[in-house]
Amino acid sequence: MPTLFDPVEMGLLMLANRILMAPLTRGRATKEAVPTPVMAEYYAQRAEAGLIISEATGISRIGLGWPYAPGLWNEAQVEGWKPVVNAVHEAGGRIVAQLWHMGRVVHPSVGGGHPVSSSATTAPPYAHTYEGKQPYVEARALTRDEIKSTLSDYANAARNAIRAGFDGVQIHGANGYLVDQFLRDGTNLRGDEYGGPVENRLRFMREVVDAVSSEAGIGRTGIRLSPNGEVQGCNDSDNHGLFTAAAAELERLGVPWLELREPGPQSTFRATDDAAVSPSIRKVFKGKLVLNSDYDGTSAQAKLDQGIADAISFGRPFIANPDLVDRMRAGAALNRWDVATFYTQGREGYADYPTLGEQEAA
Structure with a gap:
């Protein structure tokens, strides 16, 4: 069986190892959702990852509800991403853009318009805004014409990602955002061809x-799903059946890699008692399967040994350890992350974590 440090091919992406950097919202862009120079430093520091999945990046103003998050819907944002991507490539890394529409999880004060979703529902409990926490408002159900427009926004963002130099894209279909809102029957209450039975709810995805x-290009397209447990008020009466069917559909479409955020009862972020769906997904999805949530080197390697995963993505460990791959290879201790600086602007708690070499030289 392969080790975490062996190369892997995911569609047209040739990766040097199987330790991926998970998408991590960090809030270092401008209010206009334009990437800033410190983001180039931050991502380049982590270029030894087999693949960097960028922080969630908005496909449209109305779909982006997180303060200081970046976008990919206009020319200024494309130009802002170019030095970030170039810095990663110059450091020998690979990076894909995660494309994000938050749906009902957008507050009007951030998104600049009334939030939209699969149906008229409200996310719980509070939105993170420039003015502090505010209650969400009820989203408006997308019309068929608006769905077509949203699909055009996804296509435009993908085109812009390739123009900016990204090696590919990942669709954010997880964590209770728009794609997830269409997938799950707890948030998709539609009576048309996008709602009702599972095959209809898969249509938007x-x-x-x-x-x-x-x-x-399909060879440069991946997707992220979160198949077990409720997230941001988004749930389904049969998550296991729904997401196994979703994975089978992704296999039919030829999607080369699928990332699953799959927390367990002891997870430190959005824990759930729901059973893991990845073993069932592995049976129907023959592309590369990437697992995420609270892994360390030992538990990550165990998933590869079991044949369930082809790679593992790490989130918070990469925040505090730009040289995570080297540390895992050496069995070295990891730096601890500082929660207080997760979403602050500037370099502190972002681009100033030391490497093992820097610590030993100090």
Whole structure:
């Protein structure tokens, strides 16, 4: 069986190792969602990851509800991403853009308009805004014409990602955001061809994959799902059946890699008692499967040994350890992250974590 340090091919992406950097919202862009120079430093520091999945990046103003998060819907944002991507490439790394529409999890004061979703529902409990925490408002159900427009926004963002130099894209279909809101029957209450039975609720995801891959190419397109447990008020009466069917559909579409955020009862972020769906997904999805949530080197290697995962993505360990791959290879201790600086602006708690070499030289 492969080790975490062996190369892996994911579609057209040739990765040097199987330790991926998970998408991590950090809030270092401008209010106009334009990447800043410190982001180039931060990502380049972590270029030894087999693949960097960028922080969630908005496909449109109305779909972006996190303060100081970046976007990919206009020219200024494309130009802002170029030095970030170039810095990663110059450091020998690979990076894909995660494309994000937050749906109902957008406050009007941040998104600049009334939030939209699969149906008229409200996310719990509070939105993170420039003015502090505020209660969410009820989203408006997207019309068929607005769905078409949203798909065009996904295609535009994918086109812009490739123009900016990204090696590919990942569709954010997890964590209770728009794609997830269409997938799950707790938030999708529609009575048309996008709602009701599972095959209808898969339609929006399928159309997003088609829109994105039409610009990036299917060989450069991945997707992230969160198949077990409720997240941000988004749940389904049969998560196991739904997401196994979703994985089978992604296999049919030829998607080369699928990342699953799959917390357990002891997870430090959004823990759940729901059973893992990845073993069932492994049976129907033959592309590369990436697992995420609270792994260390030992537990990550165990998933590869079991044949369930082809790679593991690490989130918070990469925040505090730019040289995470080297540390894991050496069995070295890891720096601890500082929660207080997760979403602050500037370099502190972002680009100033030391490498093992720097610590030993100090």
